Amino acid sequence: MAAPMELFCWAGGWGLPSVDPDCLAVLTYARFTGAPLKVHRVTSPWRSPSGHLPALRTRDEGIISKPQQIITHLRKQKYNADYDLSATQSADTLAFVSLLEEKLLPVLIHTFWVDAKNYVEHTRKWYAETIPFPLNFFLPNAMHKRHLERLQLIWGDDYMEDEEKLEKELYREARECLTLLSQRLGSQKFFFGDSPASLDALVFSRLAPLLKAKLPNGKLQQHLKSLQNLCNYCTSILSLYFPWDGGEPLTGVPRAAGTDGSEAEEDPHKRRKQLLSVLVGLVAMLGYAFLSGIVSIQRGSVGPAGRQPVTLEEEEEEEEE
Template sequence: MAAPMELFCWAGGWGLPSVDPDCLAVLTYARFTGAPLKVHRVSSPWRSPSGRLPALKTRDEGTISKTQQIITHLRKQKYNADFDLSATQGADTLAFVSLLEEKLLPVLIHTFWVDAKNYVEHTRKWYAETIPFPLNFFLPNCMHKQHVERLQLMWGDGYMEDEEKLEKELYRDARECLTLLSQRLGSQKFFFGDSPASLDAFVFSRLAPLLKAKLPNGKLQQHLKSLQNLCNYCTSILSLYFPWDGGDLPTSAPRVGGAEGGDTEEDPHKRRNQLLSVLVGLAAMLGYAFLSGIVSIQRGAVGPAGRQPIALEEEEEEEEE
């Protein structure tokens, strides 16, 4: 029997199966199609075989690390949420996904990673508490830097010239995007009727973190909460497809086992990651000791064989006489 595909994604929180929008999109698409994935919800990208999240480990194509490529691979395996869509609906899917990436995603990055109050009090706090020691001391800041650079690429050279003006324009565009999504959804269960499609996976993965996170500065969040049909839409998908995945799995909940897939919380590289954490911790402590002058390397006198013995000594404070 063929081994199931393995999906590595960020752990859950805020009442969501994963806090990362890209990971959430893949998880949601897989649930929509019934793809047999063995899911590893991890607390660091270092626990992924590619060093990135999400990552899909396949038997034939190795590890795939981009969201759209993962979904394309699932379609090739005959797990296609868009199988019954018409040509017009397929075109609408492309248009709305493009709208999400252009108008909504930049503001989501700004809301969670650039807005100082949200980043310090919410985003960095969650990742620092979730990522294992000692990675939690520097990995959130590295992720923050990556998101800022990504945002600068999206916004162009004008980002640093008049940041306040550009921010207002982008938040205005994001509010208009949410309003348009609300109008397009209307009273339907999903965007194309009673069955979910890939567009629903992308929309849900962008809206759910914004809806569920407890943000100190929730300008865009307040607008989303005013659109009741979008709120009901997210709540419905969570209850239908992730009844036990709201961050922490209840101890009494049944768990799917066996080789045919299902979700699992086990860490496939536990011993390796423990050793890596110890080595990184030792390196950090030694680096601090050398930089602060607690430990130094001094050369002694030249010995008879012409070699200089190297001694590792601790510096002691001079005592006043």
């Protein structure tokens, strides 16, 4: 029997199997199609073979890191959620994907990563508590910077000229996008009837984090919660396709092999990789501290007090299904 494809994605939280929308889209599409994936839920992109999440390790094409390319690869392997769609439905899929990327995604990035209250009290807090020490000191800030640059690239030069006015307009368009999705879904189980398609995986991956996160500033979240059919849609997909891994946060105790019908992978180099991650992270953190002036070296006598040993703890464990 051929070895299964391996998917590396961000760990779960907020009642979701993964907190990252791109990872959630790939996970959901795989569940829709029954693709045989060995899933590694990790708490640092350094645990990924590509250094990015999500990442799919395949036997024939190596490592694939972009979500759409991962889904395309699954289709090539005969796991196609859009196989039965008509030409009109395929055209509708392209139109709604474009709408989501243009009108909704930028506002979701702003909601989680740019809005100061949400970022400090929710997003950064979760990642800082989940990412292992010492990476949690600088990875959340690096992710924040990357998302800010991505948002500025999407919004263009207008973002810097009148940020408040632009945000107001874009949040209005995002609310209209949610309303349009609600009207298109209606009372159906999925967007094209009783069977899920790739559009459902994308919509769910965008809406579920917004619905489940406990955001202190939930302007867009409140509008989503007022659209009951979209809320029921997200809840239904979670219960149907993720009934046993609803995103409980990882603990310091690894699960026993086979506790959820899966195999636990024994990586002989795992401990070495962990130590290397800690050492590289520690060097990067110390380098940042010296460059920023937080720490400086001064010549002088050393006091009699003995130094306390520094201990490193790693509470993150891989979860696989």
